[in-house]
Amino acid sequence: AAMRSRAEVDATLQTAKLNPAELLPAVHCLSFGPQAGGGEGKNTYLLLCWFFFSSLVIRGEKDEHAVLCSKDKTYDMKIADTSNMLLFVPGCKTPEELNADPASCNIIHSQIAGFSNNYWELRRCRPKLKKLRKLLMEDPYEGPDSQKDQTSTFSKYTTEDLLSLVQASEEEILHQLQVIDACKIEGYWRILGFEYEMKLLNHVTQLIDSESWPLSKVPLCACLEELGSLEPREMIEHILLSYGRKYVDDAGEVFFEMREDKICRAIAEMLLQNAVKFNLSDFEEVWQQSVPEGMKTRLDQLKGLALVDKTSRPETILLLKVEDLPEDNQERFNSLFGIRQKWTEVDITPYIQDLCAEKQTVGALLTKYARSSMLNGVKVYNSRRPIS
Amino acid sequence: PCLSPSSSTGALAQWVLVELQGEVEPRQSGDLAGSLLGDLHYTREGVPVLIVGHHILYGKVVQLEKPFAVLVKEGGAPQPSPGGPHSCYTVTALIKTKLLFKTRPKPIITHVPKKV
Numbered sequence: 001a002a003m004r005s006r007a008e009v010d011a012t013l014q015t016a017k018l019n020p021a022e023l024l025p026a027v028h029c030l031s032f033g034p035q036a037g038g039g040e041g042k043n044t045y046l047l048l049c050w051f052f053f054s055s056l057v058i059r060g061e062k063d064e065h066a067v068l069c070s071k072d073k074t075y076d077m078k079i080a081d082t083s084n085m086l087l088f089v090p091g092c093k094t095p096e097e098l099n100a101d102p103a104s105c106n107i108i109h110s111q112i113a114g115f116s117n118n119y120w121e122l123r124r125c126r127p128k129l130k131k132l133r134k135l136l137m138e139d140p141y142e143g144p145d146s147q148k149d150q151t152s153t154f155s156k157y158t159t160e161d162l163l164s165l166v167q168a169s170e171e172e173i174l175h176q177l178q179v180i181d182a183c184k185i186e187g188y189w190r191i192l193g194f195e196y197e198m199k200l201l202n203h204v205t206q207l208i209d210s211e212s213w214p215l216s217k218v219p220l221c222a223c224l225e226e227l228g229s230l231e232p233r234e235m236i237e238h239i240l241l242s243y244g245r246k247y248v249d250d251a252g253e254v255f256f257e258m259r260e261d262k263i264c265r266a267i268a269e270m271l272l273q274n275a276v277k278f279n280l281s282d283f284e285e286v287w288q289q290s291v292p293e294g295m296k297t298r299l300d301q302l303k304g305l306a307l308v309d310k311t312s313r314p315e316t317i318l319l320l321k322v323e324d325l326p327e328d329n330q331e332r333f334n335s336l337f338g339i340r341q342k343w344t345e346v347d348i349t350p351y352i353q354d355l356c357a358e359k360q361t362v363g364a365l366l367t368k369y370a371r372s373s374m375l376n377g378v379k380v381y382n383s384r385r386p387i388s
Numbered sequence: 389p390c391l392s393p394s395s396s397t398g399a400l401a402q403w404v405l406v407e408l409q410g411e412v413e414p415r416q417s418g419d420l421a422g423s424l425l426g427d428l429h430y431t432r433e434g435v436p437v438l439i440v441g442h443h444i445l446y447g448k449v450v451q452l453e454k455p456f457a458v459l460v461k462e463g464g465a466p467q468p469s470p471g472g473p474h475s476c477y478t479v480t481a482l483i484k485t486k487l488l489f490k491t492r493p494k495p496i497i498t499h500v501p502k503k504v
Binding site: 027035 | 406407420421424427430449454456458483
């Protein structure tokens with residue numbers, strides 16, 4: 001379409017009975033640009049309510065809600081409809097800008113780049129990390145002697161693969177990989193099969209015992225030397241990193257301060273796996289005997305791993321891992337109330353702590369998803385809805 | 389899926405949002421591309437005035453509390469949601485200002501032609 005001339009603009013003003021003296025001299029003649037209007041072959045525009053500036057990624061497979069990830073955070077994307085039409089105009093000046101620049105052009109031919117009747121808003125959300133563990137558990141690493149790896153047809157995942165499949169930011173994913181003690185084997189992220197992991201841990205704890213090393217000062221070099229013939233050196237180092245805190249002494253030698261709580265917890269898991277439920281006092285006895293010399297077992301080491309029932313006679317304990325529970329809030333609560341009708345805050349907290357959004361408390365979650373009552377003078381929580 | 393900053397020069401282009409009531413439809417049943425929308429004037433007090441067809445719209449300049457980013461996905465078939473394994477958006481511009489036209493359009497009444 002031909003561009004409008006000053007004469008045409010003035011004629012329109014006259015017809016509209018607007019007084020040019022009351023207007024700024026510059027006029028924007030708005031027309032739709034070649035890409036506006038959408039359709040085949042045209043650009044798709046998306047308006048996003050934005051409050052930071054950095055590189056972003058939109059993630060989500062077909063059946064997942066889209067999330068937007070910055071380098072270190074994850075946001076839900078929510079569409080907000082407006083009954084109005086939103087046109088985006090490049091190069092359109094505000095009155096201030098026009099006043100500030102008196103030499104500005106008299107006619108500005110502005111092309112509308114695109115338009116929309118909705119926009120997207122971001123809301124910080126928990127990264128969806130459960131899938132990460134699920135992907136890596138498809139093919140846990142069982143050690144070099146395992147036949148599985150050679151013949152395995154399962155997918156193995158590189159960092160890039162995980163970034164494209166998991167709805168979380170890069171930093172959140174890398175952090176979670178560390179939390180779950182994943183390691184890179186031949187360029188792929190792997191999680192150790194529990195049996196193999198315990199085998200490695202056992203090698204180390206037995207060596208610590210036979211060498212009478214203090215638990216706070218386990219030498220890396222000696223471990224690699226003594227155990228190198230039994231297991232790959234990378235695996236020995238990996239297990240030390242998983243269950244110990246690495247440090248370097250003044251002489252430059254690498255040591256590990258073994259993590260008592262984590263080791264006791266792993267051994268408890270090994271024991272609890274073997275039956276549905278245990279007599280609590282029997283378990284505590286066997287557990288203490290099973291941990292390395294010098295370590296003390298405590299029930300609070302098992303938060304989010306095991307559930308103690310103090311109301312049954314005798315008292316019992318069973319394996320209940322928070323990472324095996326649903327990721328969605330409502331589903332998680334349904335699952336927990338299906339396992340036990342009434343929970344004290346102390347008992348339920350380890351199983352809902354990970355659901356807390358930024359600045360949200362466990363108390364707030366309980367208020368939203370549970371109903372409280374008193375039982376024998378103690379506050380307990382149960383489901384808001386009837387459990388079938 | 390990916391989204392990248394538009395240019396390596398750093399600063400994002402600043403665009404303006406024009407918010408209108410109702411829908412925008414081409415006069416002829418053709419494509420909107422290339423067709424005129426109208427003339428945008430400002431009064432000396434800074435009030436935006438938009439003349440669209442036979443209507444005058446008065447609006448106001450609003451500084452957005454939360455700016456908008458304009459993301460663009462090049463060409464191709466439009467997708468209903470931004471997700472999907474191959475969606476790649478570029479951050480193309482930032483919008484901090486909008487011209488909000490909420491008032492009912494005032495029709496422009498032209499002279500009634502004299503009967504011949």
